[in-house]
Amino acid sequence: MSGAFSREEIRRRVDALGPWFHNLDLNGVSTAPSHFLGDYPRVKWRRFAGVIPENLHGKTVLDIGCNAGFYAMEMKRRGADRVVGLDTDDEYLEQAKFAADVNGLEIEFRKMSTYDVGQLGEKFDLIIFMGVLYHLRHPLLALDLIHEHVARDLLLFQSMLRGSSRIDTIERNYDFWTTSQFESSGYPKMHFIEHKYADDPTNWWAPNRACVEAMLRSSGFAIAAHPEEEVYLCRKAARPAAAESLALPEGALR
Numbered sequence: 298m299s300g301a302f303s304r305e306e307i308r309r310r311v312d313a314l315g316p317w318f319h320n321l322d323l324n325g326v327s328t329a330p331s332h333f334l335g336d337y338p339r340v341k342w343r344r345f346a347g348v349i350p351e352n353l354h355g356k357t358v359l360d361i362g363c364n365a366g367f368y369a370m371e372m373k374r375r376g377a378d379r380v381v382g383l384d385t386d387d388e389y390l391e392q393a394k395f396a397a398d399v400n401g402l403e404i405e406f407r408k409m410s411t412y413d414v415g416q417l418g419e420k421f422d423l424i425i426f427m428g429v430l431y432h433l434r435h436p437l438l439a440l441d442l443i444h445e446h447v448a449r450d451l452l453l454f455q456s457m458l459r460g461s462s463r464i465d466t467i468e469r470n471y472d473f474w475t476t477s478q479f480e481s482s483g484y485p486k487m488h489f490i491e492h493k494y495a496d497d498p499t500n501w502w503a504p505n506r507a508c509v510e511a512m513l514r515s516s517g518f519a520i521a522a523h524p525e526e527e528v529y530l531c532r533k534a535a536r537p538a539a540a541e542s543l544a545l546p547e548g549a550l551r
């Protein structure tokens with residue numbers, strides 16, 4: 298509860314737990330006031346908050362790659378019965394636990410990789426998978442595992458996008474000798490980053506818009522809304538037959 302922490306105590310803990318990626322307002326103390334994207338992620342959230350139900354009473358939420366818990370906390374504020382946040386980074390999880398504590402929000406934060414969501418043994422009404430896809434070496438596997446193990450209805454998804462925002466109409470099949478489609482900027486493309494991008498060695502992929510939309514569909518997520526350039530709200534749908542037969546068994550990466 299914020300009343301249980303003095304402003305000085307919050308300031309001291311925020312400094313000790315930093316650096317922060319999420320700029321949170323903890324009882325008047327900003328956690329990342331100099332973020333290179335501004336008041337992040339609040340500035341982004343404002344652009345798509347309207348596509349998430351105002352009232353999440355009776356719903357469960359899983360925030361994968363929750364970082365310091367900005368989205369998990371917003372979902373709890375909307376009344377979700379149960380919110381679980383996962384991240385692989387101990388320091389971000391410590392930030393999230395402290396922030397939720399200051400805000401008096403009951404959220405379960407766990408150290409777990411998106412590849413291990415099958416271990417949760419539970420489906421969630423809303424999955425948040427924001428800003429994680431391009432940090433993964435195996436992004437399509439992550440989407441497949443989310444679809445198979447934890448998604449029940451909605452997926453809120455975001456990815457960094459690079460390249461054209463054009464979307465070509467794609468044929469279901471092309472002759473072996475037909476290659477011009479691959480030269481088009483509107484064909485689904487994902488750029489592989491062998492070393493670093495934006496000083497971050499965990500940026501492995503930079504997909505274009507056509508690519509993330511195709512990946513979502515291919516993993517069995519129907520796009521219901523596209524409220525912001527990088528953000529999609531999807532509904533769980535049947536996975537296309539070709540993807541179904543190629544799904545990897547649980548634990549394939551362990």
Ligand SMILES: C[S@@+](CC[C@H](N)C(=O)[O-])C[C@H]1O[C@@H](n2cnc3c(N)ncnc32)[C@H](O)[C@@H]1O
Binds near residue numbers: 318364
């Ligand atoms: C760019 S941040 C996005 C944070 C937050 N979801 C948002 O949109 O503001 C990426 C987060 O994903 C986490 N992450 C990276 N690889 C992960 C994995 N395999 N499983 C779960 N989280 C992961 C990072 O630790 C980091 O907190």
